[in-house]
Amino acid sequence: MTMPGLDTNAAVLDGPGVHVTAGDHLCVFYRGLAERDEILIPYLRQGLLNGDKCLCVVDTTEPEAVLAALASDIDITASVADRTLDVRRSADTYLRGGAFSTEAMLEFWDEAIGGACAQGYAFTRAVGEMTWSLSGQPGVDELIAYEAELNRFLPRYPQAILCLYDLERFSGEVLMDVLKTHPKVILGGMLLSNPYYIDPDEFLAGRR
Numbered sequence: 001m002t003m004p005g006l007d008t009n010a011a012v013l014d015g016p017g018v019h020v021t022a023g024d025h026l027c028v029f030y031r032g033l034a035e036r037d038e039i040l041i042p043y044l045r046q047g048l049l050n051g052d053k054c055l056c057v058v059d060t061t062e063p064e065a066v067l068a069a070l071a072s073d074i075d076i077t078a079s080v081a082d083r084t085l086d087v088r089r090s091a092d093t094y095l096r097g098g099a100f101s102t103e104a105m106l107e108f109w110d111e112a113i114g115g116a117c118a119q120g121y122a123f124t125r126a127v128g129e130m131t132w133s134l135s136g137q138p139g140v141d142e143l144i145a146y147e148a149e150l151n152r153f154l155p156r157y158p159q160a161i162l163c164l165y166d167l168e169r170f171s172g173e174v175l176m177d178v179l180k181t182h183p184k185v186i187l188g189g190m191l192l193s194n195p196y197y198i199d200p201d202e203f204l205a206g207r208r
Contacts, residue, residue: 022160026184028163031166039189043127044125045073052084053086053123055124060166090132102142128161165178176196179194
């Protein structure tokens with residue numbers, strides 16, 4: 001996927017000199033599970049090494065697969081036991097009750113991330129695999145409005161949220177709207193600034 005205009009003067013996420021910062025809302029474009037995990041696993045690993053709260057929602061694999069990939073490199077026993085590392089299924093988060101609701105999902109993040117702050121975590125890394133939106137379940141057409149609303153939610157807490165999009169699964173039309181709702185993009189393992197981003201007030205007003 002070629003996106004002219006993206007600033008490619010960037011480096012690998014969480015590599016030397018590049019760090020996830022509070023307020024980051026990033027979309028990750030990848031092809032297939034192997035490429036997904038090239039971003040997902042280092043993102044979570046670095047968070048655990050930093051002492052961050054790590055919240056992960058997966059859709060195309062079970063949580064156990066993510067835990068196994070992390071456990072092959074670092075000891076996650078204590079992190080899983082005290083829920084510093086919390087990996088869940090989309091059916092238990094985005095699609096609770098068999099439907100998606102922007103309001104309900106924002107409440108979920110608010111409770112989970114606000115709770116992490118109350119427990120003393122200085123920073124929370126959240127990540128969600130977005131293929132649940134292709135399920136045909138009620139409410140999934142709210143996906144892009146939800147992504148725009150997340151930009152209003154991000155300043156509430158010291159947090160970063162990654163949204164994972166498989167280029168082999170989503171249409172070009174959806175991906176262009178995804179670009180408009182994320183200030184930063186990860187493509188080809190590189191962290192890029194995004195000139196296509198539109199402020200949520202302006203974006204949502206244009207969709208009414």
